[in-house]
Amino acid sequence: MLREGEVRIPSGCAIAAIIDKKGGMINGAEIIKSIALMHDRSNGLGGGFAAYGIYPEHKDEYAFHIFYDTAAAKEACEEFLFKHFNIDVAERIPTRKIAAISKSPDIWRYFGKPNRVRMKNARLDEGEYVMQCVTKVNASYEGAYIFSSGKNMGCFKAVGYPEDVGEFYMLDTYNAYLWTAHGRFPTNTPGWWGGAHPFSLLDWSIVHNGEISSYDANRRYIEQFGYKCTMQTDTEVITYLFDHLMRHHGLPTKVAADVLTAPEWTEIDRMEPEKREYFTRLRAIYSGALVNGPFSVILGSNKGLLAINDRLKLRSLTAATKGNRAYFASEESAIRIICPEPEKVWSVSGADPVFVPLEIAQEEGE
Amino acid sequence: MSITAGLRPYAAVNEEIRLMLQKKDKAVVKDVNGQRYIGCGIDKGKRIEIHGTPGNDMACYLNGGTVEVFGNCQDAVGNTMGGGKIIVHGHTGDALGYGMRDGEIYIQDNVCCRGGIHMKEFRSMKPVLVIGENAGAFLGEYMAGGTVVLLGLHLKRGEKLFGTHCASGMHGGKMFIRGSYPRENLSENIRVKNLDESDKKELEHYVKNYCRYFGADYEEIMSKPFKKVVPISSRPYAGLYTPN
Numbered sequence: 001m002l003r004e005g006e007v008r009i010p011s012g013c014a015i016a017a018i019i020d021k022k023g024g025m026i027n028g029a030e031i032i033k034s035i036a037l038m039h040d041r042s043n044g045l046g047g048g049f050a051a052y053g054i055y056p057e058h059k060d061e062y063a064f065h066i067f068y069d070t071a072a073a074k075e076a077c078e079e080f081l082f083k084h085f086n087i088d089v090a091e092r093i094p095t096r097k098i099a100a101i102s103k104s105p106d107i108w109r110y111f112g113k114p115n116r117v118r119m120k121n122a123r124l125d126e127g128e129y130v131m132q133c134v135t136k137v138n139a140s141y142e143g144a145y146i147f148s149s150g151k152n153m154g155c156f157k158a159v160g161y162p163e164d165v166g167e168f169y170m171l172d173t174y175n176a177y178l179w180t181a182h183g184r185f186p187t188n189t190p191g192w193w194g195g196a197h198p199f200s201l202l203d204w205s206i207v208h209n210g211e212i213s214s215y216d217a218n219r220r221y222i223e224q225f226g227y228k229c230t231m232q233t234d235t236e237v238i239t240y241l242f243d244h245l246m247r248h249h250g251l252p253t254k255v256a257a258d259v260l261t262a263p264e265w266t267e268i269d270r271m272e273p274e275k276r277e278y279f280t281r282l283r284a285i286y287s288g289a290l291v292n293g294p295f296s297v298i299l300g301s302n303k304g305l306l307a308i309n310d311r312l313k314l315r316s317l318t319a320a321t322k323g324n325r326a327y328f329a330s331e332e333s334a335i336r337i338i339c340p341e342p343e344k345v346w347s348v349s350g351a352d353p354v355f356v357p358l359e360i361a362q363e364e365g366e
Numbered sequence: 367m368s369i370t371a372g373l374r375p376y377a378a379v380n381e382e383i384r385l386m387l388q389k390k391d392k393a394v395v396k397d398v399n400g401q402r403y404i405g406c407g408i409d410k411g412k413r414i415e416i417h418g419t420p421g422n423d424m425a426c427y428l429n430g431g432t433v434e435v436f437g438n439c440q441d442a443v444g445n446t447m448g449g450g451k452i453i454v455h456g457h458t459g460d461a462l463g464y465g466m467r468d469g470e471i472y473i474q475d476n477v478c479c480r481g482g483i484h485m486k487e488f489r490s491m492k493p494v495l496v497i498g499e500n501a502g503a504f505l506g507e508y509m510a511g512g513t514v515v516l517l518g519l520h521l522k523r524g525e526k527l528f529g530t531h532c533a534s535g536m537h538g539g540k541m542f543i544r545g546s547y548p549r550e551n552l553s554e555n556i557r558v559k560n561l562d563e564s565d566k567k568e569l570e571h572y573v574k575n576y577c578r579y580f581g582a583d584y585e586e587i588m589s590k591p592f593k594k595v596v597p598i599s600s601r602p603y604a605g606l607y608t609p610n
Contacts, residue, residue, distance in 0.1 A: 037373070037399060037400050038400065039375075040375075040376070040402065267530065270550055312503075312504075313460065313478075313479040313480075313502070313503055313504070316440070316441050316459055316460050316478075318459070331400055331421065331422070331440050331441075331459075332400075332419055332438055332440055332459070333398075333399050333400030333418075333419040333420075333421060333440065334400065336399070336419050337399055337400075345438065345457075347459060347460070347478040347479070347502065349478075349479070349502055349503065349529065350479075350503065351503075351529075351530070
């Protein structure tokens, strides 16, 4: 079979997300119900979920979810992992055998903290140390792929329809205060396990419907800062952009969103002086991080949920709120199936990113 | 007797609607949850009543029939419709009336981006799109014909009548817009005029229909002034790539 980047298949995807701002728990069955309603938007070549708040007993440790193609890959990767981290738990991620999901790689989960001596010698802070270790494995350990590396969160993804992927990973046994989900209809590239969404690094996870026309400009920009785009698919670059802007540069979520979706110059020219200067500076400093092309994107993190649309609004995205919860989905019906009477429903416009902050983040020492 | 859509796939629901409309002139579909293509291509004299949230491309290629929705709609309602009527007691998503060629669409609330994109007209075929509240960006993009009526009802402070790039690439047809509007969101190739007598007569007809369908107050709507938005040129991009 031709791999990613070698064949072009045009079409669309589905995304969905739920957050409980106060940290109330939501069972995985709910997000599965939402994304399953949009079955026809995907074609069975990729589905996935990100869940936040699922590992409270390990909340201070990094949770690594890893695909292994071969036993040799596992051996090599574990040697690296055990050298660079103090691993407390190493286990297979529990899965159900279902007919719809086949040819699974070996899927493992590790909880651990960075090896402090190595981290100190490398003169890196914790986030940077973990990011560089993940990048190292994904770029140079053939057959091993770390697809989740955050704290108290995890990604679950596979080749299949999202509702089948949810059943495969037994997500109805997980409770989270924030869920994102993706149903893939690969555009431009065939599907493989690593290429399914979400794309995650540290606490960040991205689900994306659309394509990034500015991919190469963004890739050239982000690879200057130690990231390597190894997945041959456009979405991963968005994850790295957010990580870079928010972790390295300390930008607030809303400002990072404004960098990625900055307005056109003609619109900036018409703004009030203060706003005009703000956007002029963002576009001047971060021109390589401006994302172009048709997209709707949801960023999950321990800070909350962010939804953005491209500035020309070429992909649909609906938002809704009820009580402490906010919902997002590519289609309104996918929200109403789990929240029949929302207080407010609206379409996310290209000009207005929607950020729903998690109001328990401070308590966790973020 | 009504049809319950529930969580069934769209093909099964649409087949059941098709069979019912072979025997009767009206089909009522309940508990609709995102099923696509409902009311696709139905003919004159046929009517579908939808309860719930119909999926994308609802009433596409509508061929003279009527589709009435009690709920909100998603994207591409009335895609390439060639006649008939769509009445939505709620709002709709992006690309409403995409390439619409004839017939009428009435939306009680707001529409998202690209309402009326590339509507067109030919001789007696003149499509009409009536929107009760406001519209997102790119309203009437590449519009080639037909009429858009934007009433701007119930706008809250800070809400604009239409989003950016309104009438971008518009080269035919007209829009009637009510009350104050964001001039800066109109594209450059556009002229804003007052309504003449025949415009007024045409507008009154559409507003009366809107009031009849949704129980709105005709006098109140007509008490605010309307403007007419038309393209300056039928070839707005004539000089974009070539000098002549």
